[in-house]
Amino acid sequence: MPPPVRVTARGADAAHAIAAGLAAAALVILGIYFGSRHLRDFDVALVPYAGASVFAAFGLGYRYAMWLRRPPTGLYWRRSWQLFFAPRHLPANIVRLARLAFDNFLAQKFIGRRAVKRWLAHWCIFWGCVLAAAVTFPLSFGWIHFETAPASLARYQAFVFGVHVFSFRLDSVLAPLVFNVLDVAALLVLTGIFFALWRRGLDRGALAVQQFANDLLPLALLFAVSVTGLFLTASTHLLRGYDFVFLSQLHAVTVIFTLLYLPFGKFFHIFQRPAQLGIAFYKEAGAASGQATCRRCGAPFASALHVGDLKRVESALGIRYATAAGDYQDVCPRCRRLSVALAQDALWRTHGRGPGKGTR
Secondary structure (H helix, E strand, O other), X not given: OOOOOOOOOOOOHHHHHHHHHHHHHHHHHHHHHXXXXXXXXXXXXXXXXXXXXXXXXXXXXXXXXXXHHOHHHHHHHHHHHHHHOXXXXXXXXXXXXXXXXXXXXXXXXXXXXXXXXXXXXXXXHHHHHHHHHHHHHHHHHOOEEEEEOOOOOOEEEEEEOOEXXXXXXXXXXXXXXHHOHHHHHHHHHHHHHHHHHHHHHHOHHHHHHOOHHHHHHHHHHHHHHHHHHHHHHHHHHOOOOOOHHHHHHHHHHHHHHHHHHOOOOHHHHHHHHXXXXXXXXXXXXXXXXXXXXOOOOOOEEEEHHHHHHHHHHHHHOOOOOEEOOEEHHHOOHHHHHHHHHHHHHHHHHHOOOOOOXXXX
16 A cells, blocks of 8 residues: 555645746757857857747646646655655556557557557557657757768758768658658658548547537647648648748648647646556556445445545545545445435435325
């Protein structure tokens, strides 16, 4: 049984979250400054992207801190770390975490169990966004830059944090892939959007509950970023640079707006999802802690760990279910339903509407 978790009551949540947001923004600024070798490799043309990234970091830090300040979330968060770093189980937990990360992020099996089209949509969007982020953010921050080789204009050099990593010729097989990697990411995202809209257009369940802000706006933003990025390639290779300046500004607007939207909309679940991996460790520890038994019928109904933590969260929220007869959380769901039915029957009889009394 792990040690008890102290659940703090809500206090100066806003101040705590602002401090967390400022710390996240400061880390991004420091990363840009030192990663670009004191701004030596920083491209001033990418200042809007970098500025939007700093604001997004502040928003993510702020909202994540507010999320963790909620007593249920905070308890799960602290309890998960306690269970993960338990000395006896740490080696097995590391292996378990790697397996969970592969299943949930790389393969996304939890979505594949729901529907094939849903899995295809998430998988394509996920890998398209990961590929785009792996290129866009380092370039915007000055961590990666390319230069023409001094000895040959036909050779390009790639630098990471100012260190020469590799070179390639402009007529090599690698060159088109390097120059068009963002186009590959855009095509992956557009493929995922196609499957997402296909499912949402045919699935009556999805149609009944979907909302524009929560379900369609994120797809619209990803579509705008991907299409305007492909417009730049089309302008360069097919239209001899026609309206390239306008298209580049349009693409910048879509990317910056998406970055600003990142902390406040559905995209925030990208950063919440890793924390939810701790629930697997919590469930395993709960199964090992033994079962809580109902004080009314004596049947097991939940883990003792979960019931105890639930009482702590309720106490932090000011919810009082404990009475002289015991705590309501010590009653199983079946007996709770029976108690409600018995209470309703007693009220019915008290007000003269029992059997033989008739109704008005």
